[in-house]
Every structure is written in C-alpha cells, then in structure tokens.
Amino acid sequence: MANSNNSNNVKNILEKVICGIKFKNPIITASGTFGYGLEFIRFIDLNLLGGIAIKGISLEPVEGNPMPRIVETSSGLLNAIGLQNVGVKAFVAEKLPILKSFDTNIIVNFWGKSIDEYLKVAEILDNTDGVDMLEMNISCPNIKDGGISFSSSPLATSEIVSKVRKVVRNKPLIVKLSPNVTDIKEYLKVVEVEGADSVSLINTLIGMAIDIHNFKPVLANKTGGLSGPAIKPIALRMVYEAFSTVKIPIIGMGGIMTGNDAAEFILAGADIVQVGTANFTDPSAGINISNELKEYMESKLFNSIDDFRGKAVI
C-alpha cells in the first residue's frame, strides 16, 4: 500500500480504454444532442467529457425536415430533425479545428443516402486528423434515406458494414444500432462478424404524438424518434442482451440522466455510455453524470469500470 496516498499516483477510477482509445471517463455526449460541441463551450469545459459524438455528418449539407420537429411526451422527447448538418467539408474546415484544441475524444457520427455516400464520407473522416473514432449511423428513423433501410434486415446491415469497414482503415469503427427491430441480437452478431470495432445502442424508438385539436400528427414528419428517460428500460434490456451476444466493446445509451442511470448501463454490460437528451435539460449533464458515477463507484468500492461491468448479467 506504499504510495497509495501519493497524489501523483492517484488512479482515475473512471478511466476506460476501448478500441485502443483512452477515455478519461466513460461519458460521451450523444450524437444529435450536442451539436458540433461548439455550442456548449460557453457553458461547460469540454475537457471534462470522456468524448463528444458529433451530430450525424453526411457528404453534402442537409437542410432537414420541416417544422414542427420536436414535441415533448411523457418523460421523453420526440424529434424529427431529419439529420440536418453542414456536410463533411464544412465540418472538417470550420468545426473540427476548434474541437481539436480540447482534450476529449471526438467521435464523428456519419451517414449517407446511398452506400456510395457512406463510403465517401467514411473515407474522408478516416483520413482526417482530430477524428478519434467513427460512429456509423444506420438507424436514423427520421428520413427515408437516412440509413434506416440499412438496419431493416441483418443482410442489409451486413452489406453496408462490410463495405464501410473496408474503407475505414485508420480509426475504430462503431456501428450505432436501431432498437426498431424484432431481435437486436441478430444485428449485433452481424456487425461483429463484419468487423466493427464497437457497437453503440440504442438509437431512438419510432413514436408519434397527435394534436387532438387539429386532428393530425404533431410532427411535420408525422413520426419521430423517441428519446429520454421513457426509453431507458428498453435500452437497458438491449445492452443486457448485447453483453451476452458480442465480444466487442458496447457503448450503451438511452435516457441516461444521472450517474446511477449510467451505472445501470455498465452493470448491464456497457463499457462506456452516451448521454443524450439530458444535454438539453442541462448543458453540464455529461459532467455531472461523470461525477455522480464516480461517487457511486466509490460507495461500492469499485476501482475501475471493469470491476462492475456486466455484473448484473446472470
């Protein structure tokens, strides 16, 4: 026990390495809920986050869906933004240089309207300095060509992942999965077989809200993706299933608002978690959740994430 009180030697119990990338804590802000990260600089110190998952980037700029795009539901938020983004060129030229100056991992979520677009944007990002990991979105429910067709069958998922894998040679490739399937285990297996380095789950669940005075769906897109605490039990169940299905690192998400929520995901098998809708309710949510998770771990005498990862899986 010598040196255990030496402050230079204090172990960061939150540290976690996945796919060769070191995270100072297991909290990533989720794609689509944290803009390009820059929107939050005024409010928080980005250096305190384990990572930032950038809003889904495509080859060309995308305008997104008509308004209304969001509506609150019980303990949740329905959105149909439609993957609005500035396009990969503007992201790399205008946003990434500022992001690079922060000591946090940059995970760029990306998507395409066709396999060809997926490959082009993936190749650009794979060869761009300052991008630490790629997160492939095959599961946005809000636009017709937003990748959802690639998660409509294990075969379609297999095809797109195997092709993208071939062009992503330099950086770890995460595949973000849709919960809008009958059996997520089939998709998990396929993604691992095709060489993904990690999986992240879950994306939003397709939902709807109706305006009872105007007799029509509230969202212009009619349906939207449900996020927030309302989906947490479903997300946890899927992460729990993933733990017994794949060996690659699991990034869990869905309704995490507190450190205890994050602990639940890790107990279910997540290596790292993403925090999404909570960023809207408090810009410092990710940092608070990291601090609360540390308190939880200390209270249980856990010295690392691996000390309790998957502990609830029996």
Place this chain on the structure above:
Amino acid sequence: MKAKVIKNIRVNDKYGYMIIESKELSSSSEAGKFFMLSPRINNITNSDPLINRAFAIADVFHNDTILFIYQIVGRVTTILTTVKEGDELNVVGALGTKFTICESKNVALVAGGVGIAPMIILGKKLRSQGNKVTLFYGGGSSKDILPLDILSGSYDNIEISTDDGSVGCKGLVTKLLLASNEKFDHIYTCGSTGMLSAVVKTVLSIDDGIDIEVSMEAKMGCGIGACLGCLIPTIDKNGTIANRRCCVEGPIFDGKTILFERLV
C-alpha cells in the same frame, strides 16, 4: 445554474410573475434575451415534465435579480404556480439575441398578452437613451392586461386594446397602431406568431422604411442551438431563404425577414 426564488406573485388565474436571484443570469441579461427554466424544482429529479421552458427576461434589478412573467398554459407553468419563496430553480442563460437600443427616436412597442414581458426592460432601456416610448398593449380581455404598476417607468404613453373591450379599446392591437397619429422611427413587437405577422403587415402598410424588430416564439428543445428544433424561416435582402435557430440567431429578428406564411 441555480436561482433562488425571491417572490412568486399570482396576478390572476392566467398569469403570474416571479423574481429570482441569480448574479450570473442577471449580469448576462439584456432586453430581448431569455433563459431556459428546468421543471425540476429544488433539485427533485423528476423526469416528467422533462424539457426546459424558455422565458423572456422582463426586468433586471440591482444586477442580481430578474423578473419574469408566466402565462399558465401547461404543465410546467402550472408547476410554477406552486413555487414558493426560497425555492431553488435551475436556469440556463441569458440566451439569444437582444433588441437594438436606439437613441433619441420616437419608438413604439407592440405587445400581445404575455408578450409584454421583454417590453418592460426594453421600455426602460429605450427611455434611458432619450427615446420617446409608446406601448400598444393588447389582449383577449382585461385578464390579459397586467397591472400597470409593474409597467411603471417603462413608457411615456400606454394604449390598451382588448378583443372584448373589457379594458381599453375594443379590437386588435394593430387597430391602435393604425389609428395613432405618431410617426414612429422604430417598432418593437412581441406576442403570438399571428399577432407578430399582423403587426409587421400593418407597419409595412404604414411605411416600409420603419425598422421593426420582432421577438419570435418557438418550442425549444435546448435553447442553446444544439437540438435544431426551433427553426424560423427567414429571407434576407438578397432573397436567400434560410432557416434560423430561434434560440441563437433569435429570438429577436428583423421583422421584415420572417417568412410568416411558412409558420404553422
């Protein structure tokens, strides 16, 4: 950030106002800006309602307290009616763009219902810069017209209209504006989207050279430019159409740039 409730006053069954203490929020507050208020009062971690709500900054006192006005319309504003002195709120702000404070001009402020909120601090700021300030204040009925004591010091003249004529002139606030003999240099307005559209049309019909600033309203997911849920369709002088975030590029816009016909 935290804010402590100093006062929560119920005006009637439709409106209340609150004074809250937060140095950070007050010091960044300016006329036109807003803040997001969490429905989690006193750090109770309820998840329903979930999303923060936007409120205009109505006034700032002593650089450490702010006034805001709420109309009781939904779950969060109903919760607000139960908030007590000393309770702790969570807020994010001040956010968004601000009104232009012109100097030594003849200006009109046009407010509808709870749209009076940012017009209180705006009127004071404008008067302090030597402007002559007229308020046109409209509502459905007398209940929508707040007691004039919280408006004191903000205006040189006040003209009121209500739909039912229970106070002031009967009819829409745009009728008052049209009937006015004043020649205004600059007009500021805040209210429902329908009212804002009518005010902009009215002003353009009087003189399209008058500057008009509108405070737009939109359902916001985050208030800080991340969710892209609050877009306002706009057109600039060159005819370029663009969706702009109400929370960051707004809520204060040049009224002539808003494509009202595209707003539901």
